[in-house]
Amino acid sequence: MECRFIKCHGSGNDFPLVDGRMLSLSDADWGQLARALGDRAGPVGGDGLLVLTAGDEQAAFGMRMFNSDGSEAETCLNGLRCVARAGFEALGIDHAVVRLKTSRATVAAAAPLATSVYTIEETAGPATLDLADWPLAGAGARLIDAPLASLSPAQRFTAVAMPNPHLVGFVDRIDEEELVRIGQLCEAAPAWLPNRANVSFVEVRDPVTLFVRTFERGVGLTDSCGSAMAASTYAACLTGRIGYDRDVTVLNRGGLVRARAAADAMVTLYGNATWEWEGEVIVDLAQARAGDLRVLRHHDAEIAAWAQVADAAR
Known part of the structure; x- marks a missing residue:
């Protein structure tokens, strides 16, 4: 299959992000896609796969997150900011309730953490101890x-x-x-x-x-x-x-x-929810392997803006 994605990161936690609202893949296929795109030895690499999904009566859109081993996580708050940005841009909004695997979260565009750093406020929970x-x-x-x-x-x-x-x-x-x-x-x-x-x-x-x-x-x-x-x-x-x-x-x-x-x-x-680059890649789902890659766009200004924040943090 041909897969278009955005390579993005939240606080250095990096992912390919796919708009899955019009894709019909089984859970097993999403896991295979995560293995293929998350493979650090492959052409993309990442800590997992983020998927923007359709909304429902209570949520403007949803998020699924698959780890690089293909397992699905309940949530990923660094990834949620990236999915929120994609959802905002797709729907022309700046705040939303987001459906997660087992819960919901609220997200909103926020004042930048630093110059030219796209920033999201997200609230999740409640944290539980049981x-x-x-x-x-x-x-x-x-x-x-x-x-x-x-x-x-x-x-x-x-x-x-x-x-x-x-x-x-x-x-x-x-x-x-x-x-x-x-x-x-x-x-x-x-x-x-x-x-x-x-x-x-x-x-x-x-x-x-x-x-x-x-x-x-x-x-x-x-x-x-x-x-x-x-x-x-x-x-x-x-x-x-x-x-x-x-x-x-x-x-x-x-x-x-x-x-x-x-x-x-x-x-x-x-x-932050930082875009790094956008691309298309051919994926063999059966083998969980990504092949031919075409880079469509680089976001150099965003990369540089976050680099200044990360350097200061270190």
């Missing part, structure tokens, strides 16, 4: 700033669903090897965590600044994960490390977002 929904065995009904013996006898975690599952550990200094080790344990889908989970280590740099590093379910170690930044912000408030209803900066390897968690467990992020 482990029966994951499921996560052996940790009780909730896990809040406590050890999880299956992963580490020393590291304390807070388990938050946003609505995808996140294990958030606060550390003085991020040990990337340990993060990968724990992430891979969760990625293996052990009997006590059959649906896997995202794992983040978080440094509290000051009362209004967090740094988040994430091993993302279905992706691996990633420069940025929007729902992880939202879950980490809520977990920091829940455990008293930062205050509710306070604007904080959340840094990551890909740049930053602004975040605010409310006591009702709703989390708002302000972040």
